[in-house]
Amino acid sequence: MxxxxxxxxxxxxxxxxxxxIARGWQVTCFNRGRTGRDVPGAxxxxxxxxxxxxxxxxxxxGPWDAxxxxxxxxxxxVLLTAGALCGVVDQYVLVSTVSAYQRWPHEPVSEASPLWPSRPDAREADPDIAAMPVAYGYGTLKAGCEQAVVQAxxxxxxxxxxxxxxGPYEYVGRLPALLHRAQRGGRMLAAGEPDQPIQPVDVRDLTEFTLNMIEAGKGGAFNVTAPHRHATYGGLIDACVQAAGSGAEPVWIPSRWLMDRGVRQWTEVPLWRTPEGTWAVDSSRAQAAGLACRPLRDTVSDTWNWLQIEQPVPHERQAEHGMDPEREAELLAAWDAERTLHR
Ligand SMILES: NC(=O)c1ccc[n+]([C@@H]2O[C@H](COP(=O)([O-])OP(=O)(O)OC[C@H]3O[C@@H](n4cnc5c(N)ncnc54)[C@H](OP(=O)(O)O)[C@@H]3O)[C@@H](O)[C@H]2O)c1
Known part of the structure; x- marks a missing residue:
């Protein structure tokens, strides 16, 4: 291939x-050579x-199979690359996102759910998109990318x-922030409910699914998340504490209490998010097509091991993730005081 x-x-x-490359495929990477490191063998x-x-x-x-x-x-x-490559590439795999669904994270979504209204010529600077909150603009643009690839x-x-x-190489900063917090030890603010189901997908499982689908020559749209009830937020926090080996002690604080104090979901506390559709993505179609998800504990320990030898590619989003230690201490003290008062 x-x-x-x-x-x-x-x-x-x-x-x-x-x-x-590990499968013996010939791989070409096209980029500006500005940021990351080249993959050996590509x-x-x-x-x-x-x-x-x-x-x-x-x-x-070219040519390439995909x-x-x-x-x-x-x-x-997408129109530019798909137009230039359609004579030399058989299959186009577009990495979109669940953010392309108009109702995610507010409602459960399946592949039948409506995407954001968009258009194949939409740009971030277009007035209607620039006026949207960043996450909605991102979803609208990705929905337009989907239209563009289907058009071509x-x-x-x-x-x-x-x-x-x-998983390893994550540069966004979500799991690294949780792991670095666990490494610091002590009482660790943990948001919401420990039995909250979550559905992150390991980058290596997403990758194997992608390569298998290419090998099978399959098209169409697939949600790619871990199945419902594959993991919990408490399991994620425990796995971080265990991987970091610091004996950090999670202190679970209800979501409402944290929201009332302006704690930012998703970023200040990574992967904590309350809208009911956040972790209700139906990915049964991908599972039926062969998506296999490893235990989240393995994702966490492998990411920890990787962080011991390498740093993520620098990225502006890293600064958004994690809570300032002073603010965490203040919140924990306020939570303790309130509980003492109500005893
Ligand atoms: N992280 C998540 O949780 C999540 C969730 C859902 C969907 N996604 C999607 O998953 C994908 C993540 O991909 P990744 O960032 O990990 O991909 P990646 O391919 O590993 O890294 C991005 C690459 O793009 C290159 N690049 C950036 N601007 C370029 C340009 N103008 N021309 C040519 N190359 C350019 C960069 O190299 P140079 O800078 O050297 O050019 C770099 O090699 C995204 O599409 C994202 O929307 C992510």
């Missing part, structure tokens, strides 16, 4: 490149995916909509 990855040096693209083609001449030059390195597009955020950039590739488009992706 010959595989092209648009990107390929940070997290998901990097994992796809490494796994495809051919690197340098260029900017938003520049027509660079993309035309890339096409000269392209995996991990680096697209604006629909016209029809049934040969494979659209993957992952929920939260965790």
């Amino acid at each position: 010959r595989l092209l990855i648009l990107g390929g040096t940070w997290f998901l693209g990097r994992t796809v490149a490494e796994a495809a 051919e690197s083609v340098r260029g900017d995916r938003t520049v027509a001449a660079d993309v035309a030059r890339l096409a000269d390195h 392209v995996v597009d991990t680096s697209v955020y604006e629909p016209p950039d 590739y029809g049934d040969a488009a494979l659209i993957l909509r992952p929920g939260v992706v965790l």
Whole structure:
């Protein structure tokens, strides 16, 4: 198999490149060479995916059986690459997101749920999109990317909509923030309910699913999350404490109390989010097509082991994740005081 990855040096693209090489596939990664490290064994083609001449030059390195597009955020950039590559690539795999659903995270979603209204020429700077909260703009643009890839590739488009992706190489900062907090030890603020089901997917499981689908030549749209009840938030926190080996002691505080004090969900406390659809993504279609998810405990310990030898690619989103230690201490003291008062 010959595989092209648009990107390929940070997290998901990097994992796809490494796994495809391990399968004996020939892999080409197209990126600007500005940020991540090249994957050993992959051919690197340098260029900017938003520049027509660079993309035309890339096409000269083909043909490929499939392209995996991990680096697209604006629909016209899909039209550019899909248009230039359709003569030299059989299948186009677009990595979209569950954020493309208009009602996520407020309601449970399946592949039949409506996506954000969008268009294949939508840009982040368009007034209607610029006026949206960032998360809705992201979802609207990804929905437009999906329209663009279907326009160019029809049934040969494979659209993957992952929920939260965790594992080694994560640069977003979610699991690293929880692990670094656990490493600090002491009493550790834990938000919500420990038995809250969660559905993160391991980057390596998403990758194996992607490569298997390419091998089988399958198209269509698939939600890619761990199954319902695969893991709990309490299990995640325990796994972080165990991996870090610091004996940190989780102090569970109800969501309402934290929300009343302005604690930011999803970022200040990673992976804590209260809307009812957050962890109610139906991914049974992907499971029926072969998605297999490892225990979350393994994702956590492997990410911890990776963090002992390497740092994530620097990224602006890292700064959003985790709570300032002073603020955490203040919240814990306020929680203790309130409980003493009510005893
Ligand atoms: N993390 C999650 O929880 C989550 C959840 C749902 C969906 N997703 C989706 O999963 C994907 C994550 O992919 P990743 O970031 O891990 O992919 P990646 O392919 O490992 O890294 C991004 C790559 O894009 C390259 N790049 C950036 N701008 C470029 C440009 N203008 N031209 C050419 N190359 C460019 C970067 O290299 P250079 O900077 O050197 O060019 C880098 O190699 C995204 O599509 C995201 O929407 C993520």
